[in-house]
Amino acid sequence: xxxxxxxxxxxxxxxxxxxxxxxxxxxxxxxxxxxxxxxxxxxxxxxxxxxxxxxxxxxxxxxxxxxxxxxxxxxxxxxxxxxxxxxxxxxxxxxxxxxxxxxxxxxxxxxxxxxxxxxxxxxxxxxxxxxxxxxxxxxxxxxxxxxxxxxxxxxxxxxxxxxxxxxxxxxxxxxxxxxxxxxxxxxxxxxxxxxxxxxxxxxxxxxxxxxxxxxxxxxxxxxxxxxxxxxxxxxxxxxxxxxxxxxxxxxxxxxxxxxxxxxxxxxxxxxxxxxxxxxxxxxxxxxxxxxxxxxxxxxxxxxxxxxxxxxxxxxxxxxxxxx
Amino acid sequence: xxxxxxxxxxxxxxxxxxxxxxxxxxxxxxxxxxxxxxxxxxxxxxxxxxxxxxxxxxxxxxxxxxxxxxxxxxxxxxxxxxxxxxxxxxxxxxxxxxxxxxxxxxxxxxxxxxxxxxxxxxxxxxxxxxxxxxxxxxxxxxxxxxxxxxxxxxxxxxxxxxxxxxxxxxxxxxxxxxxxxxxxxxxxxxxxxxxxxxxxxxxxxxxxxxxxxxxxxxxxxxxxxxxxxxxxxxxxxxxxxxxxxxxxxxxxxxxxxxxxxxxxxxxxxxxxxxxxxxxxxxxxxxxxxxxxxxxxxxxxxxxxxxxxxxxxxxxxxxxxxxxxxxxxxxxxxxxxxxxxxxxxxxxxxxxxxxxxxxxxxxxxxxxxxxxxxxxxxxxxxxxxxxxxxxxxxxxxxxxxxxxxxxxxxxxxxxxxxxxxxxxxxxxxxxxxxxxxxxxxxxxxxxxxxxxxxxxxxxxxxxxxxxxxxxxxxxxxxxxxxxxxxxxxxxxxxxxxxxxx
Numbered sequence: 001x002x003x004x005x006x007x008x009x010x011x012x013x014x015x016x017x018x019x020x021x022x023x024x025x026x027x028x029x030x031x032x033x034x035x036x037x038x039x040x041x042x043x044x045x046x047x048x049x050x051x052x053x054x055x056x057x058x059x060x061x062x063x064x065x066x067x068x069x070x071x072x073x074x075x076x077x078x079x080x081x082x083x084x085x086x087x088x089x090x091x092x093x094x095x096x097x098x099x100x101x102x103x104x105x106x107x108x109x110x111x112x113x114x115x116x117x118x119x120x121x122x123x124x125x126x127x128x129x130x131x132x133x134x135x136x137x138x139x140x141x142x143x144x145x146x147x148x149x150x151x152x153x154x155x156x157x158x159x160x161x162x163x164x165x166x167x168x169x170x171x172x173x174x175x176x177x178x179x180x181x182x183x184x185x186x187x188x189x190x191x192x193x194x195x196x197x198x199x200x201x202x203x204x205x206x207x208x209x210x211x212x213x214x215x216x217x218x219x220x221x222x223x224x225x226x227x228x229x230x231x232x233x234x235x236x237x238x239x240x241x242x243x244x245x246x247x248x249x250x251x252x253x254x255x256x257x258x259x260x261x262x263x264x265x266x267x268x269x270x271x272x273x274x275x276x277x278x279x280x281x282x283x284x285x286x287x288x289x290x291x292x293x294x295x296x297x298x299x300x301x302x303x304x305x306x307x308x309x310x311x312x313x314x315x316x317x318x319x320x321x322x323x
Numbered sequence: 324x325x326x327x328x329x330x331x332x333x334x335x336x337x338x339x340x341x342x343x344x345x346x347x348x349x350x351x352x353x354x355x356x357x358x359x360x361x362x363x364x365x366x367x368x369x370x371x372x373x374x375x376x377x378x379x380x381x382x383x384x385x386x387x388x389x390x391x392x393x394x395x396x397x398x399x400x401x402x403x404x405x406x407x408x409x410x411x412x413x414x415x416x417x418x419x420x421x422x423x424x425x426x427x428x429x430x431x432x433x434x435x436x437x438x439x440x441x442x443x444x445x446x447x448x449x450x451x452x453x454x455x456x457x458x459x460x461x462x463x464x465x466x467x468x469x470x471x472x473x474x475x476x477x478x479x480x481x482x483x484x485x486x487x488x489x490x491x492x493x494x495x496x497x498x499x500x501x502x503x504x505x506x507x508x509x510x511x512x513x514x515x516x517x518x519x520x521x522x523x524x525x526x527x528x529x530x531x532x533x534x535x536x537x538x539x540x541x542x543x544x545x546x547x548x549x550x551x552x553x554x555x556x557x558x559x560x561x562x563x564x565x566x567x568x569x570x571x572x573x574x575x576x577x578x579x580x581x582x583x584x585x586x587x588x589x590x591x592x593x594x595x596x597x598x599x600x601x602x603x604x605x606x607x608x609x610x611x612x613x614x615x616x617x618x619x620x621x622x623x624x625x626x627x628x629x630x631x632x633x634x635x636x637x638x639x640x641x642x643x644x645x646x647x648x649x650x651x652x653x654x655x656x657x658x659x660x661x662x663x664x665x666x667x668x669x670x671x672x673x674x675x676x677x678x679x680x681x682x683x684x685x686x687x688x689x690x691x692x693x694x695x696x697x698x699x700x701x702x703x704x705x706x707x708x709x710x711x712x713x714x715x716x717x718x719x720x721x722x723x724x725x726x727x728x729x730x731x732x733x734x735x736x737x738x739x740x741x742x743x744x745x746x747x748x749x750x751x752x753x754x755x756x757x758x759x760x761x762x763x764x765x766x767x768x769x770x771x772x773x774x775x776x777x778x779x780x781x782x783x784x785x786x787x788x789x790x791x792x793x794x795x796x797x798x799x800x801x802x803x804x805x806x807x808x809x810x811x812x813x814x815x816x817x818x819x820x821x822x823x
Contacts, residue, residue, distance in 0.1 A: 162512030
């Protein structure tokens with residue numbers, strides 16, 4: 001009898017739990033949601049978060065608070081999110097570094113970019129630019145390859161750091177074309193771009209160079225994505241320039257820790273998808289030279305898995321480590 | 324358009340009631356937040372960045388700039404009053420400023436900082452108006468080799484930071500260099516002394532180090548000897564004394580302004596050096612260098628001016644080339660981009676109202692700072708009259724909040740506690756933390772530029788002598804080392820002749 005009572009209680013408990021669970025999801029969110037930006041304020045990731053957060057807050061009926069938690073290339077915040085409560089109140093902006101490159105570059109990471117996260121929606125897809133100082137004697141990719149082959153000793157390229165997307169993209173170019181310019185790493189895009197503009201280093205691949213190309217401080221040789229850039233329609237893609245198979249895009253997306261109920265993931269996906277469709281948002285991202293993405297959580301999950309495969313092979317081929 | 328017309332456009336833009344209001348609001352908010360220990364200009368601007376998104380671009384930008392120099396000024400205030408430098412430049416301010424405050428000369432120190440900053444700001448504003456584009460081009464001549472030589476020069480000049488034993492100062496600088504090694508090596512990607520702790524991958528947080536070594540260590544030291552400290556409230560001098568010693572410090576202010584204006588233009592970390600360089604210069608030029616470290620007004624006025632001039636001219640590479648020279652400028656670029664304005668050479672021609680309006684508002688903002696802060700000097704000074712047992716816990720709590728908010732990290736607060744204990748030990752050993760901090764700041768930059776220069780020259784060290792700017796700086800550094808040695812030899816010779 002006692003046993004039965006305990007069983008009934010347990011069953012009722014489970015039932016009650018699942019009822020409250022359903023209602024919790026139905027009424028979610030009942031308190032402010034935190035959107036963690038794994039980088040310092042002012043960068044692209046931060047701007048993306050701050051553009052989306054207030055609009056998402058309006059749609060969800062609760063404010064969305066942007067919290068910057070920089071450190072170790074975004075991996076500190078990502079580690080924290082991986083083990084955060086899966087109640088839907090903690091989400092992060094993940095990007096190509098935190099969720100596809102760093103896991104293969106750092107040896108001490110405790111999170112798994114696939115198993116520990118619930119991808120919500122891909123927000124951006126950013127094509128990078130191969131830029132060179134105007135003094136460099138090459139006006140297109142083919143001439144650059146010829147130059148690098150005829151003069152392999154002196155040519156160098158800058159990047160925003162070891163294991164950065166910019167570094168991997170150039171190593172990818174090196175492996176496909178057989179050229180071998182020396183890697184000069186910097187601490188971030190800005191100082192690297194400064195030295196390319198000044199002519200101390202001849203070239204780099206970066207995503208923030210468009211304004212400098214427009215005002216003539218740099219020349220653009222190719223975009224790394226599959227389509228030409230709206231901002232610079234005259235610049236060919238790498239494939240158009242003759243580097244077969246080359247595509248490399250940087251991206252951002254919203255990530256939940258694994259275990260967040262599918263209803264909540266769906267709710268956020270729909271809300272952010274609508275936000276990305278707003279003209280005001282489109283205009284703002286166009287000004288920042290950031291391509292918008294979108295799509296379902298499943299599409300984003302597949303994309304992240306494919307990116308992990310690709311980046312792992314690039315990291316292995318280039319022999320990049322941070323340990 | 325000639326300069327007068329451009330400036331007229333600038334003032335026309337900056338003097339509209341709306342922009343004047345936002346300039347004032349920025350300066351006021353910046354000062355109020357900047358006085359909180361640990362909250363330097365970068366976190367303050369970052370925190371308040373979203374405020375500007377809803378405003379028209381010019382107003383938003385004017386407000387952000389106001390917040391920037393307001394925070395800078397506010398940081399100097401608490402560095403002087405309670406020895407809490409939240410960033411590297413305020414460390415130098417605290418050196419002499421806090422000593423002055425302990426002697427009851429807080430009012431004089433604050434007035435000096437306000438007036439020095441205003442003069443420096445005025446001069447730097449004119450430099451920007453007259454020379455921004457050519458100066459920005461000149462700054463690009465500085466490559467890795469030049470920066471390395473500049474850092475060498477800075478480090479050698481920095482021996483002047485020591486007011487006591489030179490041996491101890493060198494030891495402190497080396498400890499600073501070693502602490503600076505912690506983190507990911509930029510050139511190779513190797514982790515150094517991080518023990519697998521992610522929080523150390525970016526190195527030791529400078530806020531935690533500076534606040535621990537200076538602010539909290541000072542609190543602990545005062546707890547040792549509560550009867551000293553600020554028992555001298557009655558003698559606190561005010562404004563009048565400040566204005567009196569202004570004449571004495573005028574040369575220092577102008578020299579500091581010159582150094583700061585020049586170094587501020589360099590995007591690769593020149594501005595960080597400016598207050599240290601100015602302090603070293605004042606000490607070298609002083610007739611009584613041994614008094615430095617005990618509250619010398621020149622040692623406060625010079626670096627404060629250098630710091631403010633450098634802050635102002637660091638706008639040059641951002642406005643004219645679209646290149647940020649420090650984290651605050653990176654935030655400013657973000658703010659401009661969110662309004663659809665691409666910073667770069669075209670800003671001057673496409674957005675003349677923004678460019679010249681900002682320049683005019685810089686001067687107006689500096690004027691507002693003086694007008695705002697001179698009357699406040701009395702109020703700030705009265706803060707010191709607070710019973711110490713109430714002030715101490717407040718300093719510690721606010722310091723922890725400041726350090727935490729820098730990157731929302733509890734780890735940094737633990738580091739603060741560790742460095743506080745370390746700082747207290749240093750105080751007991753009579754070692755000064757300033758050279759340690761300089762080694763910490765310059766060491767990693769020096770290494771990064773050295774290795775980058777050698778990578779680019781494919782390992783050929785001659786690059787440092789082949790490039791003229793680099794060679795000149797190394798030459799000056801060599802002279803700085805050799806000249807005291809020579810004068811010692813000469814004196815010995817004279818003594819020998821006398822004996823003969």
